Amino acid sequence: METNNHQIIDYSAVLEKKFGKPGTEERAKFDEEAYAFYTSQILLDARKNARLTQEELAKRIGTNKSYISRIEKGITVPSVATFYRIVNALGLTVELTPAI
Numbered sequence: 001m002e003t004n005n006h007q008i009i010d011y012s013a014v015l016e017k018k019f020g021k022p023g024t025e026e027r028a029k030f031d032e033e034a035y036a037f038y039t040s041q042i043l044l045d046a047r048k049n050a051r052l053t054q055e056e057l058a059k060r061i062g063t064n065k066s067y068i069s070r071i072e073k074g075i076t077v078p079s080v081a082t083f084y085r086i087v088n089a090l091g092l093t094v095e096l097t098p099a100i
Helices: 011-019 025-049 054-061 065-072 080-089
Strands: none
Touching (some): 025 065, 054 065
């Protein structure tokens, strides 16, 4: 396993090297997949904390278990409306703040 010898790494530069500069097609694809994964993990953790099965959550929002599974694996990105239905079914809230 390689280490960085406790050096500070500029991950923006690492991402640029591997996926291109922000605004490029390759970087946009990476960012989209990263956000899908991040969202999927938040929803997965919230569902588990609520002690719900995928099937139970699916019933609460009017869909099926396989759709919830695809969301949690980051394969499918839910629409905004579906995302809010999931959030509400899990007893969560969403807070939007302006970017700095």
